[in-house]
Structure formats: structure tokens, C-alpha cells
Amino acid sequence: MSNEIPEQATMIAEAVRFGTVSASQVLEEHLARIDTREAEIHAFNLVLADEARERAAEIDSIVAEGRDPGPLAGVPVALKDNLCTRGIPTTCSSKILGDWKPPYDATVVKRLSEAGAVAVGKTNLDExxxxxxxxxxxxxxxxxxxxxxxxxxxxxGGSAAAVAAGFAAISLGSDTGGSIRQPAALCGTVGVKPTYGAVSRLGLIAFGSSLDQIGPFTHTVDDAALTLEAISGHDPADSTSIERPPLDLRSKLMMGAAGLRVGRVTDLPAGASPDVxxxxxxxxDALAAAGAEIVDVEVPAFGYGLTAYYLIAPAEASSNLARFDGVRFGARTSAPDTNQMYMATRTDGFGAEVKRRIMxxxxxxxxxxxxxxxxxxxxxxxxxxxxxxxxxxxxxxILTPASPTVAFEVGDKASDPLAMYLCDTYTxxxxxSGDPGMSVxxxxxxxxxxxxxxxxxPALQDHTMFRAAAELERYVQSQQEGALA
Amino acid sequence: MAGGAVEGVDSLDRVSDRISTADVSKVATLARLTLTDDELATATTELGAMLDHFAEIDALDLDGVEPMNNPTNLVNVMRDDVVGETLDRDEVLAAAPMAEDDRFRVPPIIGLDD
Structure with missing residues (x-):
């Protein structure tokens, strides 16, 4: 049975739409993997097995009735736990939200559901x-x-691990300074931060509002394109969302690299390990062999990004996180007056890194x-x-490393905040700038x-980025096929 | 190399002269956080090391550079003033720590601190 279930979202959706497998079969396969490996991986804060079974059955009845179940029919999706899900706990992996249940769904959650996807759980994140x-x-x-x-x-990390472990075919994350692309690199999945404003952030619990973007983790570049086409496009409820139609990406994937001008940053900050x-x-070399022109470029201020970011993002966070004060959401630590209640709630509720950045x-x-x-x-x-x-x-x-190194050991950088921050140098x-970026x-x-x-x-050239990414993926596949032959 | 962002990480075991424990204590109060003495000492060291690292931009000539607030240079986005869908009040209040008479309930606001 499990051999019949495809891994890729595009193939799952096709199979479910044609009725060759049911959404329920796809779901059970993924839930079985969660049963087997979740205890050692801890990708999820919450697995929504019952809700997912109900939703998969709905998709199957839509197919049975001959109606269109949508482009992501029956695709199991994992959601980063900073995306609001109506009536379902949304924690940001923080104690301060307690058992808070949002009164609405994030726009991306709604759009995935309308496209026929099946939410299997809420994934773990750095608080x-x-x-x-x-x-x-x-x-x-x-x-x-x-x-x-x-x-x-x-x-x-939970969203990246969920796809890498086969718990979900796709997942959503958020990327403020690399939070999709770096874990995608470390877990061997595709991970995309689209152009700022391309995807609605209504219902994404804000960290750095001028930086945050939502994007997918997937097995393939085509799956990422499919997911982004489903979730992008203007949302009147997010005033920062760009007034444009959904991204058009899948039509560009077979264009090849011939004539593409690919930048190599000659003054890139040092720090990438030799293997990377x-x-x-x-x-x-792969893109050059496919007909691209490799061009040296300079980005002199690249290296100052880390400093600018670690002043701007915490400044925005200190403002955004002021709303967590024990009045409206989740947890409260009781105290005799309101000001003491704010202090006690925030002191008990936030973890060390969040306090560090707020300060x-x-x-x-x-x-x-x-x-x-x-x-x-x-x-x-x-x-x-x-x-x-x-x-x-x-x-x-432009091509750069996504992460300076491969995955490091648990605990390696936990006691040195600055060393941890350097992980995001390239993202x-x-x-x-608000430009798109993806890890392949x-x-x-x-x-x-x-x-x-x-x-x-550059901004709004997500399709060109995908064109180059698809070529890199074809190269990797040809290498793997060569190794097997 | 611009900035030396990856190399030259400052050691965390040195106390910076850019921020004092009094500064951090004030910042914590502004942010509505309480720190123990140990946490205050650690935070001062950590924030000092970060500020020392960030000093790399002190030497940049930024005169005449327009500050960038957000990538799309949006200012105000207004919609037509028409009644739309709103959140369900009971659902919102049910998720709050305390509610009473269709409102959020908080402890006394004045009178105990002074």
C-alpha cells in the first residue's frame, strides 16, 4: 500500500484528483510515519489526526461527487505554530500564549484549505x-x-523536519532573517521566502513586520511553486500585501538556464565552510554548463546585513511583542495591580532569547x-x-550558500547568541531588501x-528565481541518476 | 571584506563600556520584564558584546542616506469606510485570561503602586 503513495505534493494531488489514491490513504501513510518517528524528532507541537481524518474524508467525497477538490487535493500540510488556526491552539512555542485558541484562520491557512490541502499539525519553532x-x-x-x-x-525547524521526515508533503514556515531557508538547507528540503508582500501575513503572529514573509518547505521545486501559487496574491486584510495576482511560477520551470545571467558575489562575507x-x-558550474552566463558582482554592504538586522528586527519585535501582556491572549500571572501583572506575566511567559531580543x-x-x-x-x-x-x-x-555550514549538533551554539546569529549571514x-530567496x-x-x-x-522576479532553482534541481537529479546507473 | 560580519565575533567574557547594568535594568523596566541579579549581569555582558559587534557600522558615512522602513515603501493604506466582517466577541473573550460583562478584565490599574 505505502508504495502507491507518492511523496511529492504535485503527484499526490494528481493521484487524489484522478481517484487512483484517496486523500484518506495518503493521510494514513503520513500519520503512520508520525507514529513511528515523531517521538525522536519532535517536529510537532500538536498533531491534528482527528481533524485531518475528517478533512481527508471530505476531500474524498468531493472527488467521489465529481467536483474539483483543488490543486492541492489531499496533500498533507504542516503549519508552523505561529500561524493562527481557528479554535486550535497556536503557541509560537512560548509559554506566554498558554492555551490560546485564535478566533480566526490565517489567510494562508484558509487558502491551503480551499486548495484541498489537509492540515496534519502545528510545528515547533524557536519561540x-x-x-x-x-x-x-x-x-x-x-x-x-x-x-x-x-x-x-x-x-x-519543525516545518523543515516534518517534510524531511515525510510527516507532511509540504509545510509552511515564516522567514524574518532566514528562518525558512536555513532550516531547509539543514534538512535537505526546498525552502522559499518569496518577495515581501507576495503572501498575506494576516494571522501570522508578527515578529519583525518589515521583514516577515511566509513561505513553503517542499520536496521539490515544482511542489514549492504549486504551494506558492495557492497561497500568494493580494489580501485586502493585510495592508502590506502587494496588489497583484498570485505568483505564476510553474510555467517557468522548464525554461532552462540558457541566457540566464547568474551573479557570483566577489565580496561575499567569509564564513562558509569548505564543504559548503x-x-x-x-x-x-552546473548552471554554466546549462548555458547560463556567470557574472562577478559586488554587494559591498552585504556584510553589514547582520548588524542592521539585529538592530531592526529586535526593535520591531520589542514593539510587536508588547501586545503579550496578560490581558487578551492566553496566560496571565496574577498580581495585585495591572502593571505588576504585566511584569509578572511577561517575566514568566517569555524565554531567555525572546527577552534578550526585546531588551x-x-x-x-x-x-x-x-x-x-x-x-x-x-x-x-x-x-x-x-x-x-x-x-x-x-x-x-545571485547564488550564495544558504547556511554557512551543514547541521550542527544540538547544544553547540546554545550558549553563544552571537555565534547563533551568524547562521543567518547569507539569508x-x-x-x-524585500527580495525573494530560496534554498535548493x-x-x-x-x-x-x-x-x-x-x-x-530581485523583488517580483520570483519566477526567475524558480527557473534557476529548477535547473539546479535537474542537475542534482541527473547526478543521482548517474550514480545509480 | 565588508563589515567582517562572520569573522571577528567578540568574546562574551568581556564587559563592554557601551552599556551598563543600570542601562539594562532601565531597559528591562521599559520592556516590562523583571531580571534577577544574575540575569541582569548576563544580559549586560551579552548585550554589550552585541553592541560592540554592531559598532562596525559606526565608521560608515551615512550622511544623506534615506532611512529604509520597509521594502515596499508603503505609507498609509486605507480602505473604504464600510462595515465588514468582524471577529466573534464571545470567541475572542473566551481566549482571554479573564473576561467580564463582554470586556477583558484586568486587576486594579491605579492605587496600589504609589
Whole structure:
């Protein structure tokens, strides 16, 4: 039976639509894998087995009645637990939300459901999406399915692990500084942060509002395109969503790399380990062999991204997280007056990393320091955006590492916040500029662990990014087929 | 290499002169957080190391550079003033720590602190 269930979302949806497998069969296969391996991986904060069974049965009856079940018919999807699900606990992996149940669904949750997907659970994350290892969760760390002594990356580590372990065919994460692309690289999945504003964030619990974007984890580039086509497009309920139709991506995947101008950043910040660098070099060679032109570009302000980000994102977080005060959502620690109640609730409810970033952000915004820190960081942000824009005058896409290293061991960086922050060196700049970026699995590095190559493109050129990513994926598949032959 | 963002991480065992325990204590109060003495000492060291690292942008000439707030340069987005769908009040209040008479309930606001 399990041999008949395809892994890829595109193939699952096709099989369910044609009735060759049922949504219920697909779901049971994935629930069985969760039963087998979830205890060692801890991808989920909550598995929605009953709800998913009910939904899969609905999809099957839609198929039986000859109606259209949607482009993601019967595809099991895992949702990062900072996405609101009506009546279902949404925790941000924090104690402060207690047993809070949102009174509405995030727009992406609604759109996936309308497309026929089946939500199987809410995935673990670094508390409030702050971290690069999914160790900063109030509910304990998630483990990398490729090696359970290692982290899956973060902050969307549960979503990355859920796809890598075959618990769900696709998952959604959020990416503020690399929180989709870095765990995708470490878990060997595709992971996409689309152009800022391409996907509605209504119902995504905000971390850094000028940086946050929702995007998918998938097995293949085509699956990511399918998912993004389903969730993107204007949402009047999110004032930052761009007034454009859904992204058109799948039609571009077979265009090849001929004539594509691919940028190599000559002044990229150092830090990528040799195994990762070797894969990146191979990716340039693969695209060149497919007819792309490799062009050297400079992005002088790239290296300042980390500093700008760690002033801007905590500043925005300190403001966004002010709403967690024990009045409206979830948990409260009782105290004799309201001010003491705020202090007690927040002190009990937030974990160490969240407190660290709230304090850093509060400091960067406080009287006397705002211009020196937040103000200057906003100007550096402009330099970074300008430098990328200048580079994109000469190239269509840019390739960099997604993560400086393969997955590291649980506990390795837990006591050194700055070392952890450096994990996002290569992903942060596109959050600052608002441009799209994605990680494509590209072979293995040290210890046989997955390596991701990052493809970057200018804003609203997500389709060009996907075109290059599809070519990289074809190269990897041809290598694997060559190795088997 | 621009910025040296990956190399040159500052050691965490050195106390920076960029931020004092009094500063951190004030920031914690502003952020409505209570720190123990140990937490205050750790936070001062950690935040100091970060600020030392961030000093790499101090030398940049940023005169005349327009600050960037968000990628799409949106200002205000307004919709027509028409009644739309709203959240269900009972559902919202049911998720709050305490509610009474269709409102959020909080402890006394004045009179106990002073």
C-alpha cells in the first residue's frame, strides 16, 4: 500500500484528483510515519489526526461527487505554530500564549484549505521565531531527521523536519532573517521566502513586520511553486500585501538556464565552510554548463546585513511583542495591580532569547540611542537594498550558500547568541531588501549531511528565481541518476 | 571584506563600556520584564558584546542616506469606510485570561503602586 503513495505534493494531488489514491490513504501513510518517528524528532507541537481524518474524508467525497477538490487535493500540510488556526491552539512555542485558541484562520491557512490541502499539525519553532536551531522552544528542541543528534535549523525547524521526515508533503514556515531557508538547507528540503508582500501575513503572529514573509518547505521545486501559487496574491486584510495576482511560477520551470545571467558575489562575507563552498562552486558550474552566463558582482554592504538586522528586527519585535501582556491572549500571572501583572506575566511567559531580543530592541529604540542604533541601521538597510539593486542591473539571479555550514549538533551554539546569529549571514540581506530567496538541496557536505544553495532574485522576479532553482534541481537529479546507473 | 560580519565575533567574557547594568535594568523596566541579579549581569555582558559587534557600522558615512522602513515603501493604506466582517466577541473573550460583562478584565490599574 505505502508504495502507491507518492511523496511529492504535485503527484499526490494528481493521484487524489484522478481517484487512483484517496486523500484518506495518503493521510494514513503520513500519520503512520508520525507514529513511528515523531517521538525522536519532535517536529510537532500538536498533531491534528482527528481533524485531518475528517478533512481527508471530505476531500474524498468531493472527488467521489465529481467536483474539483483543488490543486492541492489531499496533500498533507504542516503549519508552523505561529500561524493562527481557528479554535486550535497556536503557541509560537512560548509559554506566554498558554492555551490560546485564535478566533480566526490565517489567510494562508484558509487558502491551503480551499486548495484541498489537509492540515496534519502545528510545528515547533524557536519561540516567536527567534533562533536558528529550534532549541529556543518552550516545548523542547526539534531534531534533524538526517541525524537526530543535530539541529534542524530554525526558526521553522519543525516545518523543515516534518517534510524531511515525510510527516507532511509540504509545510509552511515564516522567514524574518532566514528562518525558512536555513532550516531547509539543514534538512535537505526546498525552502522559499518569496518577495515581501507576495503572501498575506494576516494571522501570522508578527515578529519583525518589515521583514516577515511566509513561505513553503517542499520536496521539490515544482511542489514549492504549486504551494506558492495557492497561497500568494493580494489580501485586502493585510495592508502590506502587494496588489497583484498570485505568483505564476510553474510555467517557468522548464525554461532552462540558457541566457540566464547568474551573479557570483566577489565580496561575499567569509564564513562558509569548505564543504559548503565546494557545493556552491559546483552549482555555478552546473548552471554554466546549462548555458547560463556567470557574472562577478559586488554587494559591498552585504556584510553589514547582520548588524542592521539585529538592530531592526529586535526593535520591531520589542514593539510587536508588547501586545503579550496578560490581558487578551492566553496566560496571565496574577498580581495585585495591572502593571505588576504585566511584569509578572511577561517575566514568566517569555524565554531567555525572546527577552534578550526585546531588551536589545527596546534599547535600540530608547531615548538617546534611537538615532545611533535603529536610525543608522535603517540607513544601512538602504545601502544593502541599493547594492543589490545595482548588482541586479547586470544579473538575473545571485547564488550564495544558504547556511554557512551543514547541521550542527544540538547544544553547540546554545550558549553563544552571537555565534547563533551568524547562521543567518547569507539569508538576512534579502529580508532587509524585500527580495525573494530560496534554498535548493544541492548534494551533501561534511558527515553526509544536506547542503543548500541559495538562489536570490530581485523583488517580483520570483519566477526567475524558480527557473534557476529548477535547473539546479535537474542537475542534482541527473547526478543521482548517474550514480545509480 | 565588508563589515567582517562572520569573522571577528567578540568574546562574551568581556564587559563592554557601551552599556551598563543600570542601562539594562532601565531597559528591562521599559520592556516590562523583571531580571534577577544574575540575569541582569548576563544580559549586560551579552548585550554589550552585541553592541560592540554592531559598532562596525559606526565608521560608515551615512550622511544623506534615506532611512529604509520597509521594502515596499508603503505609507498609509486605507480602505473604504464600510462595515465588514468582524471577529466573534464571545470567541475572542473566551481566549482571554479573564473576561467580564463582554470586556477583558484586568486587576486594579491605579492605587496600589504609589
Amino acid at each position: 516567536f521565531a527567534m533562533g536558528s536551531s529550534t532549541e529556543n522552544s518552550a516545548f523542547g528542541p526539534t531534531r534533524n531527521p538526517h541525524d537526530t543528534t543535530r539541529v534542524p535549523g530554525g526558526s521553522s 563552498q565546494q557545493r556552491l562552486d559546483e552549482a555555478f 536589545l530592541g527596546t534599547y535600540a529604540l530608547s531615548a538617546g540611542y534611537q538615532e545611533a542604533y535603529y536610525g543608522r541601521a535603517q540607513k544601512v538597510r538602504r545601502l544593502i537594498a541599493n547594492d543589490f539593486a545595482a548588482a541586479y542591473a547586470n544579473v538575473d539571479v 538576512i540581506p534579502s529580508n532587509l 538541496p544541492f548534494g551533501t557536505g561534511d558527515h553526509g549531511l544536506p547542503v543548500g544553495v541559495q538562489v536570490l532574485a
